[in-house]
Amino acid sequence: MNATTSPVNQYFKALQLDEQSNSLSQEILQNCGVEIERCLECGKCSGGCSNTHIFDYTPRKIVQLIKVGNEDRLLQMDALWCCVACQLCVDRCPSGIDIPRIIDYLRERAIDRGIVPTRPNVKLFHELMLDQVQKIGRVSELYLILNYNLKSKQYLNNAELGPQMFFKGKLNPIPARVKRMDKVKRLFRPKPGQKGVAE
Amino acid sequence: MNVAYFPGCSLHSMSKEYDMSTRLVCKHLNINLQEIEDWNCCGATAAHSVDHSLAVGLSARNLSIAEDMKMDKVMAVCAGCFSRLKTASHEIRNNPHMKAEVEQMLQSPAPVKPEVEHLLQLLVEETGLEAIAQQVVKPLRGLRVAAYYGCLITRPQKVVQFDDPEQPVSLDNLLKALGAETVTWGHKAECCGGGYAASDTDIVLDLGGQVLKSAKKAGADAIVVACPMCQGNLDMRQKAMGLDFRMPIIYFTQLMGLAFGYKPGQLGINKLFNSPTALLKSKGLVKE
Numbered sequence: 452m453n454a455t456t457s458p459v460n461q462y463f464k465a466l467q468l469d470e471q472s473n474s475l476s477q478e479i480l481q482n483c484g485v486e487i488e489r490c491l492e493c494g495k496c497s498g499g500c501s502n503t504h505i506f507d508y509t510p511r512k513i514v515q516l517i518k519v520g521n522e523d524r525l526l527q528m529d530a531l532w533c534c535v536a537c538q539l540c541v542d543r544c545p546s547g548i549d550i551p552r553i554i555d556y557l558r559e560r561a562i563d564r565g566i567v568p569t570r571p572n573v574k575l576f577h578e579l580m581l582d583q584v585q586k587i588g589r590v591s592e593l594y595l596i597l598n599y600n601l602k603s604k605q606y607l608n609n610a611e612l613g614p615q616m617f618f619k620g621k622l623n624p625i626p627a628r629v630k631r632m633d634k635v636k637r638l639f640r641p642k643p644g645q646k647g648v649a650e
Numbered sequence: 651m652n653v654a655y656f657p658g659c660s661l662h663s664m665s666k667e668y669d670m671s672t673r674l675v676c677k678h679l680n681i682n683l684q685e686i687e688d689w690n691c692c693g694a695t696a697a698h699s700v701d702h703s704l705a706v707g708l709s710a711r712n713l714s715i716a717e718d719m720k721m722d723k724v725m726a727v728c729a730g731c732f733s734r735l736k737t738a739s740h741e742i743r744n745n746p747h748m749k750a751e752v753e754q755m756l757q758s759p760a761p762v763k764p765e766v767e768h769l770l771q772l773l774v775e776e777t778g779l780e781a782i783a784q785q786v787v788k789p790l791r792g793l794r795v796a797a798y799y800g801c802l803i804t805r806p807q808k809v810v811q812f813d814d815p816e817q818p819v820s821l822d823n824l825l826k827a828l829g830a831e832t833v834t835w836g837h838k839a840e841c842c843g844g845g846y847a848a849s850d851t852d853i854v855l856d857l858g859g860q861v862l863k864s865a866k867k868a869g870a871d872a873i874v875v876a877c878p879m880c881q882g883n884l885d886m887r888q889k890a891m892g893l894d895f896r897m898p899i900i901y902f903t904q905l906m907g908l909a910f911g912y913k914p915g916q917l918g919i920n921k922l923f924n925s926p927t928a929l930l931k932s933k934g935l936v937k938e
Binding site for chain 1: 693701703711815848
């Protein structure tokens with residue numbers, strides 16, 4: 452990238468293929484069935500986006516970064532960890548580009564590469580929730596929140612809601628379990644270093 | 651009408667009132683709900699955020715059980731569960747690679763038959779608004795509400811194929827059939843912050859706060875919802891958002907139940923954080 456480019460212009464004008472570019476758009480076509488090249492650069496995705504006011508890269512810029520194959524920036528961006536997946540961008544796109552699906556794909560890839568997320572608690576929450584699903588097949592909101600507060604060291608997070616939820620019978624102290632857990636466990640990929648999934 | 655019912659995790663704990671009122675209203679309208687046996691969590695929003703195959707697999711197992719139960723229709727009331735089930739069904743039907751992967755995960759044929767619908771869609775398209783209006787014994791006259799759809803009941807359109815993605819009307823029409831008045835407002839299909847309630851609460855306070863302010867500005871007495879996540883985010887966090895509205899956030903099934911003549915206790919009205927009792931009383935809809 453040109454060193455003299457102003458910060459404002461760098462995302463819009465100086466994006467170009469360089470030696471670090473890769474075939475990301477091809478991969479996204481194969482894995483997500485999304486044709487990036489159909490982007491018209493109209494910006495309707497960013498106009499609709501629920502969280503564009505806090506995104507480091509707007510949906511439009513994300514598509515641009517894929518076009519030029521700037522994978523490093525994409526896998527490290529904050530947008531991966533604060534997209535609410537509200538599906539406004541995909542419904543507004545005249546070319547049907549499924550940006551939420553692409554963001555999921557990139558997030559999955561960032562995790563596989565071990566890239567530290569900009570919002571570690573968001574990733575932690577996903578992991579703890581899926582741990583529960585892998586163990587009992589369902590989510591117990593009470594134990595998930597308690598475990599999350601413990602692991603994220605935010606001991607009083609949401610604690611103010613606890614008593615009222617308890618008295619309104621909204622917290623279930625005995626979580627339900629799936630009986631055929633063998634069938635649920637089979638859906639999970641073995642984690643690195645972990646032996647095959649239990650039959 | 652026989653329907654496979656997927657309640658989802660929230661309906662068994664945080665949102666029992668949604669489950670109670672759903673079962674009551676469906677029974678009243680001769681919709682025979684059969685809970686999917688031994689269902690598992692749909693994985694929303696964690697699974698699709700970190701592992702696409704797992705997300706499809708979790709919902710595929712539930713659809714597969716429904717198919718074994720010989721059910722043509724799977725109904726969910728949580729917008730998150732609905733979206734995951736519907737997306738999985740769409741993937742299985744349209745993506746041969748994913749279908750093969752699902753069959754490997756399930757070790758059985760992929761469930762292609764069951765049609766996934768949100769309860770709102772089922773009521774509007776199959777039961778019909780006229781049939782619903784005929785059951786009204788206590789019209790919700792004078793009740794001015796904002797119909798809130800959130801993100802996932804109508805989006806993405808390619809998958810859901812129900813109502814308009816950004817200017818939906820089905821819930822408004824249903825509420826009008828019950829005798830209520832619905833306001834015109836700009837946030838009916840905006841996001842409440844969804845699954846970030848615990849992991850990044852500021853997002854919910856920001857987006858959910860905007861929804862509440864918009865409803866208030868439009869003159870609504872309450873917001874009517876069709877998703878436990880939206881309900882929780884909008885109902886439990888008004889104080890944290892710095893808003894003193896105390897605006898009731900009511901499930902549409904609860905209002906249907908009231909209009910059909912059921913008592914608030916049967917519909918779990920007392921489980922809502924911001925009590926609608928004073929409002930309902932002022933309109934003569936509840937006694938005490």
